[in-house]
Amino acid sequence: MGEDAPKVLVIGLDGVPLELIQGWANAGVLPALKQFMTDGATGHLASTMPPTSGPSWSTFMTGKNPGKTGIFDFLYRRDGDYIFPPVNTTRRDGKAIWKIISDSGKVAGSLNVPIAYPVDKINGPMVSGWMTPYGAKDYYHPPELIAALEAQVGKYHIYPTETFAEGHADAFMRASDALLEGLTHSALYLLDRYNPDFFIVVNFDTDRILHQMWHYLDPTHPWRRDSADRSAPVREYFQKVDASIARILAHVDPETLVIILSDHGMGAAHNFIVLNNWLLQTGLLKLKTDLPTQAKKLLFDRGFTLRNVHRIANALGLAKHAEYKLGYFTDALMKYFFLSFRNVDWLNSKAYSFGRHVGSIYLNVKGREPRGAVAPGAEYERVRDEIVELAKDFRARAGLARAAFGGRARSGLAAERTNRHLLWPCRFRLQ
Numbered sequence: 001m002g003e004d005a006p007k008v009l010v011i012g013l014d015g016v017p018l019e020l021i022q023g024w025a026n027a028g029v030l031p032a033l034k035q036f037m038t039d040g041a042t043g044h045l046a047s048t049m050p051p052t053s054g055p056s057w058s059t060f061m062t063g064k065n066p067g068k069t070g071i072f073d074f075l076y077r078r079d080g081d082y083i084f085p086p087v088n089t090t091r092r093d094g095k096a097i098w099k100i101i102s103d104s105g106k107v108a109g110s111l112n113v114p115i116a117y118p119v120d121k122i123n124g125p126m127v128s129g130w131m132t133p134y135g136a137k138d139y140y141h142p143p144e145l146i147a148a149l150e151a152q153v154g155k156y157h158i159y160p161t162e163t164f165a166e167g168h169a170d171a172f173m174r175a176s177d178a179l180l181e182g183l184t185h186s187a188l189y190l191l192d193r194y195n196p197d198f199f200i201v202v203n204f205d206t207d208r209i210l211h212q213m214w215h216y217l218d219p220t221h222p223w224r225r226d227s228a229d230r231s232a233p234v235r236e237y238f239q240k241v242d243a244s245i246a247r248i249l250a251h252v253d254p255e256t257l258v259i260i261l262s263d264h265g266m267g268a269a270h271n272f273i274v275l276n277n278w279l280l281q282t283g284l285l286k287l288k289t290d291l292p293t294q295a296k297k298l299l300f301d302r303g304f305t306l307r308n309v310h311r312i313a314n315a316l317g318l319a320k321h322a323e324y325k326l327g328y329f330t331d332a333l334m335k336y337f338f339l340s341f342r343n344v345d346w347l348n349s350k351a352y353s354f355g356r357h358v359g360s361i362y363l364n365v366k367g368r369e370p371r372g373a374v375a376p377g378a379e380y381e382r383v384r385d386e387i388v389e390l391a392k393d394f395r396a397r398a399g400l401a402r403a404a405f406g407g408r409a410r411s412g413l414a415a416e417r418t419n420r421h422l423l424w425p426c427r428f429r430l431q
């Protein structure tokens with residue numbers, strides 16, 4: 001940036017398909033975004049592979065693809081065991097854009113960007129966002145930042161205080177509105193206090209709300225029993241996002257270069273596959289033969305799965321915060337009751353999967369995994385090719401089964417019906 005270079009402001013809206021914004025903007029309900037698109041340029045970019053928040057924000061901030069950042073998921077494969085902890089910036093290769101700008105002597109600010117913990121000690125304010133460990137006290141820089149911010153803005157929250165549940169939408173929306181208000185107010189405070197040359201603020205709640213309430217927008221969704229237009233609460237939230245953007249835009253110098261973007265899009269998913277179940281069926285993943293494992297397998301075959309128990313807990317409203325607090329698959333107690341990697345006969349297992357949303361399959365490689373079963377080189381290539389062929393065959397048969405049952409029934413294979421929404425590859429917005 002030269003001396004006269006304009007300042008740069010980036011506003012991230014996590015997980016928002018451009019079509020959703022365009023539809024509402026054209027209908028006149030998002031005036032700030034409508035004006036922004038009229039004045040500027042709009043278009044799609046491809047997201048990362050996989051197109052989920054962890055890899056895509058890491059790629060955005062470093063300019064490197066996931067093969068180079070090393071961030072493929074929210075979890076990573078820890079060397080020497082079969083434990084998959086959450087990723088953080090210490091796992092990432094590549095400098096974040098705010099660090100590069102700060103190192104060049106400019107003032108940079110970063111507010112609520114996902115996968116930004118531990119924070120960079122930059123010349124300017126930084127507050128990490130989603131994937132900051134629950135209860136972390138070192139999620140910001142400089143050290144005096146939060147006390148000063150909270151004195152102006154009130155208690156700062158990274159995470160929402162409510163999770164969506166049917167019949168509970170009003171409280172959920174009120175909590176989401178409060179989080180948005182806190183974020184907007186914090187962004188305005190940091191812009192004033194630090195006058196940064198570069199500033200980014202990300203709203204992660206757009207992703208969370210669309211995940212949890214997509215069925216409000218889609219009358220054909222399996223959760224829906226009526227075809228009424230129930231889009232109002234989601235649309236009203238986006239109207240508040242639009243008003244938040246208007247407030248931030250009104251606050252910055254008109255010469256500022258402004259980019260509004262998302263990290264990936266979203267859509268309905270009526271089926272999903274649990275890849276480890278499929279790997280068990282194909283024999284690539286093998287269970288131990290001991291009695292506790294076989295007893296759990298019997299229960300598993302009758303539907304006593306962690307997912308089903310979560311679903312019941314969710315319906316009863318018991319799963320509040322569970323997604324954040326249980327720490328993704330790492331809760332050891334659950335593994336005593338359900339089939340897990342503890343029950344795997346690793347020396348006879350060639351492949352396994354871990355991660356969330358977009359499954360990745362890993363080979364169980366001799367010399368890399370502690371009880372590897374596949375030799376690097378020719379055997380690795382052969383097993384990998386075998387998995388590719390099995391996956392193609394599975395997809396063809398699942399497609400046939402869906403067609404036979406009108407697209408609604410369980411495929412009869414390892415795919416399960418779902419009420420959740422998978423991330424939809426490949427929609428990005430850049431202005």
Ligand SMILES: [Zn+2]
Nearest residue numbers: 014015053263
């Ligand atoms: Zn995302």
